[in-house]
Every structure is written in structure tokens, then in C-alpha cells.
Amino acid sequence: MPVSGSEIVKMLPGRKPCKDCGFPTCFAFAMKLATGGTTLDKCPYLSAEVKAKLEDMLAPAIKLVTIGTGDNKVQVGNEEVIYRHEKTYIHPPGIAILISDKETDSKVEEKIKKINELKFPWVGLTLKAELIALHFESGDKNKFLSLVKKVYDSTSQGLIIISEDLDTLFSARDICIDRRPLLYPITKDNIDQAIPKLKEKPTPVAIRGANIEELIPLTKKLKEAGVDEALLDPGSKNLMEAIRDQTFIRRAALKQGFRPLGYPTIAFPCFMSKDGLKEALTASVFIIKFASVIVLSDFDQYSLLPLLVLRLNIYTDPRFPMAVEEKYYEIGEPDENAPVLITSNWALTYFIVYSAIEATKIPSFLCVKDTEGLGVLTGWAAGKFTGDSVGAMIKKSGIETRVKNKKIVIPGRVARIKGELEDALPGWEVVVGPREASGIGTFLPEYIKSLRK
Numbered sequence: 001m002p003v004s005g006s007e008i009v010k011m012l013p014g015r016k017p018c019k020d021c022g023f024p025t026c027f028a029f030a031m032k033l034a035t036g037g038t039t040l041d042k043c044p045y046l047s048a049e050v051k052a053k054l055e056d057m058l059a060p061a062i063k064l065v066t067i068g069t070g071d072n073k074v075q076v077g078n079e080e081v082i083y084r085h086e087k088t089y090i091h092p093p094g095i096a097i098l099i100s101d102k103e104t105d106s107k108v109e110e111k112i113k114k115i116n117e118l119k120f121p122w123v124g125l126t127l128k129a130e131l132i133a134l135h136f137e138s139g140d141k142n143k144f145l146s147l148v149k150k151v152y153d154s155t156s157q158g159l160i161i162i163s164e165d166l167d168t169l170f171s172a173r174d175i176c177i178d179r180r181p182l183l184y185p186i187t188k189d190n191i192d193q194a195i196p197k198l199k200e201k202p203t204p205v206a207i208r209g210a211n212i213e214e215l216i217p218l219t220k221k222l223k224e225a226g227v228d229e230a231l232l233d234p235g236s237k238n239l240m241e242a243i244r245d246q247t248f249i250r251r252a253a254l255k256q257g258f259r260p261l262g263y264p265t266i267a268f269p270c271f272m273s274k275d276g277l278k279e280a281l282t283a284s285v286f287i288i289k290f291a292s293v294i295v296l297s298d299f300d301q302y303s304l305l306p307l308l309v310l311r312l313n314i315y316t317d318p319r320f321p322m323a324v325e326e327k328y329y330e331i332g333e334p335d336e337n338a339p340v341l342i343t344s345n346w347a348l349t350y351f352i353v354y355s356a357i358e359a360t361k362i363p364s365f366l367c368v369k370d371t372e373g374l375g376v377l378t379g380w381a382a383g384k385f386t387g388d389s390v391g392a393m394i395k396k397s398g399i400e401t402r403v404k405n406k407k408i409v410i411p412g413r414v415a416r417i418k419g420e421l422e423d424a425l426p427g428w429e430v431v432v433g434p435r436e437a438s439g440i441g442t443f444l445p446e447y448i449k450s451l452r453k
């Protein structure tokens with residue numbers, strides 16, 4: 001539950017506007033604090049006690065947890081809304097593949113290959129699963145530790161260590177500690193033994209309870225011990241219970257500001273169904289209904305891609321269209337005689353036009369004008385694809401130093417900017433492309449070929 005400026009100001013020193021924080025009044029400082037625009041340390045007059053209270057009030061309602069390191073780190077939590085349309089979801093759930101130490105060597109190899117190689121290019125992004133969950137099932141500690149070492153050595157992804165045996169859990173943790181593994185499960189039965197080891201080498205953990213109520217004293221105990229990077233598993237036994245529990249936890253954290261449940265969650269479709277299709281469907285529900293880490297027993301390209309696309313759609317900010325960077329792009333290896341075309345930076349337009357040009361096999365330059373993610377015609381209507389602004393973009397982009405033949409093709413739908421663009425770009429010939437080329441690109445290939453004749 002976001003804290004308001006008026007709640008914060010009651011706790012500030014209220015010295016006659018000393019302005020030492022850089023704001024004219026305590027109230028202005030409080031308002032900025034509430035929106036995350038400044039930090040507590042800017043006011044030097046806060047007592048340690050008040051500072052601690054304010055830090056707690058200003059902390060995100062759902063704790064940010066990091067699993068893994070470097071380019072392969074997965075951050076979850078920090079969500080601010082129940083429903084995506086209220087604002088946006090922030091951190092997409094990490095998707096993990098489960099590897100048990102009871103599986104054959106060839107199966108383990110196959111799963112490692114999948115996590116390393118199953119990657120899908122998608123509107124300028126690369127979609128993939130990010131995590132590997134290693135499950136101690138065999139009862140043979142040495143066998144499990146060899147599996148952990150093997151996976152650690154042959155991958156760079158974040159790891160989840162699953163072991164009911166605490167000693168094995170921490171021995172496995174020590175093998176891959178530099179990769180910030182997630183340890184699971186911390187329960188009411190092992191938490192007291194686990195806390196000293198967690199304090200010694202801080203590692204994110206996932207807490208398992210028989211139900212939501214059982215999680216509450218466990219998160220409190222961990223927090224008191226200074227171990228605060230945790231995920232919650234409310235022990236849901238089926239999909240109905242899972243939806244109920246995930247929703248309850250999210251609402252308690254965001255609507256009631258209930259700190260003991262202010263943590264991201266972990267879900268195990270892998271343990272909820274033996275049928276691959278049902279498991280994938282269950283995972284899709286968890287993507288929509290608030291899980292932050294989702295563990296699958298296995299996947300292939302046909303079951304993984306739909307989940308990754310669903311995740312992308314749910315976690316794309318609905319307030320902003322997907323857009324690409326404003327600059328000129330090279331398609332093939334264009335030389336100084338290559339055609340120059342321009343379009344808007346709405347990702348859909350860009351990729352369709354890019355693909356249409358690529359299909360001609362004629363090396364070209366494609367200039368992309370920032371229209372804040374609008375299509376060409378809508379961008380023009382909003383004043384973001386005018387002759388002047390396109391001309392300024394062309395000059396700024398540096399394309400003029402790359403081409404001898406100064407001829408630029410504009411989308412037919414905005415033929416009306418031709419005159420203005422000619423004025424803005426002296427020395428350039430402005431050619432009106434086919435009308436459809438603004439977004440659909442239907443006639444673009446033939447048109448580009450005709451330019452070379």
C-alpha cells in the first residue's frame with residue numbers, strides 16, 4: 001500500500017524550513033519521498049528510530065529478490081498493482097526447468113542442452129527460460145552434489161536447489177554460492193537450523209508452509225534475523241487452491257500493506273500434474289496469477305514458446321507501445337548506392353518493414369523515426385512524423401555520410417510530408433513509396449527492386 005506524503009510529513013522534524021534537503025519545506029520533501037523522487041539521507045535531522053520507521057514505510061510492498069548473477073540474474077517482486085491495467089507489472093516470472101538426481105545422464109544432458117539452446121527471437125527480444133531447479137530425490141548426497149557441480153560447470157543460468165535434507169541443501173549451496181542460488185524449502189521444521197547458515201552466507205530462500213497462515217511466523221522470523229530475500233510457497237495442492245492463495249498473498253501485500261506476506265511467490269506446476277499439457281496450462285495460469293518463479297518438469301519448443309510469449313504480453317507495459325530505438329538500421333551490407341527508407345519506431349511497423357526489405361535481398365538503410373511507438377499515420381496525426389521532424393532525424397542520424405545517392409523513400413500514407421521534407425533536407429530527393437509500405441509492406445519488395453533499376 002503506497003504511503004502518502006501527508007503520512008510521512010508527520011514524522012519529519014518540522015524545523016522551520018531549513019531547506020537542507022534541497023526542498024523548500026518538509027512537506028515538499030515528504031511528497032517527493034512518497035513518489036521515490038528523493039532519499040531519506042537528504043534530511044540530516046532524522047533520528048535513527050524515525051529513519052528506520054520511514055525506511056520500513058517506504059520499502060516496496062513486495063520485496064525485490066534477485067536469483068543468479070550478471071546477465072543471467074532474475075529479479076522478481078517489487079510489484080505495485082494487482083491488475084496489470086492499473087499501471088504495469090514490473091518483473092516477469094523466472095521460468096525454470098527441473099532436473100532430478102534420479103534422472104539418467106542422457107536426460108540430464110538433454111535438459112541442459114534445452115536450457116542453453118532454446119531461445120526465440122521475438123520483436124527484437126530474445127525469449128528464453130532462465131532458471132534450473134535441481135532436485136535432491138535419490139537420497140544419495142554425493143550423487144546430488146555431483147549433479148549440482150555438473151550443471152554449475154556447464155551452464156550460466158541461475159539455480160534453484162531443492163532438498164528436504166538441510167545438510168545437503170547447504171552443501172549444494174556452497175558449490176554454487178557465487179551464482180546466488182535460491183534455496184528451497186525453508187519450513188517451520190528447519191528454519192532455526194537454517195538461519196545461522198543463511199546469516200553466514202546470505203542467499204535467497206523460498207519458504208514453504210502447509211498454508212498461508214503457516215508462512216507468516218516464518219517470514220517474521222527470517223526478517224528479525226536479517227534474512228529478507230525470500231519467496232513464498234503457500235503449499236497449494238491444486239490449481240483452484242493455487243489461484244486462491246496467489247491472489248490472497250498479492251492482495252494482502254498490496255491492498256492491506258501486510259508486510260509478512262510482502263514477498264514474491266514460487267509455484268511448482270511440475271509437481272501438480274503428470275500430464276505435460278495440463279502442466280503447461282497450469283504454468284500459464286501462474287504467469288497471469290502472480291507467481292514470480294515457475295518450475296516446469298520439462299519443456300520443448302512447442303510448450304515453452306507459448307508460455308514465453310504469454311509472459312511477454314502480460315509483462316509489457318500497457319501504457320507504452322513496444323518501440324525500437326531511433327537510428328538508421330543496416331539491412332544486409334548496404335553501400336553508398338543503397339536505398340534509404342524511413343518508417344516509425346512502433347515495433348510492429350519496424351519489423352514488418354524490415355522483413356519486407358530483407359526479403360528483397362537488396363541491401364538497404366532503414367531509418368527509424370521516434371514517434372513514441374505510434375504507427376506512421378498516427379504518428380503524423382500526433383505531430384511526431386512531420387517533414388521537419390523527419391528531416392531533423394535524418395540529419396542527426398549520420399546517414400548522410402553513408403550514401404552518395406541522396407534519395408529517401410517515405411511511406412505512401414504520409415505523402416503529404418514530401419514538400420516539407422524536401423525543404424528540411426536540401427540536396428535530397430524525396431520519393432513517395434507505395435501507400436501500403438507504411439505498415440503492411442505488401443508492395444514494398446517490388447518497389448525497392450524498382451528503385452535499383
Ligand code: SF4
Pocket residue numbers: 012013014015016017018019020021022023024025026029042043044045
Ligand atoms: Fe525538513 Fe529535513 Fe528538509 Fe529541513 S532538511 S526542510 S527538516 S525535511
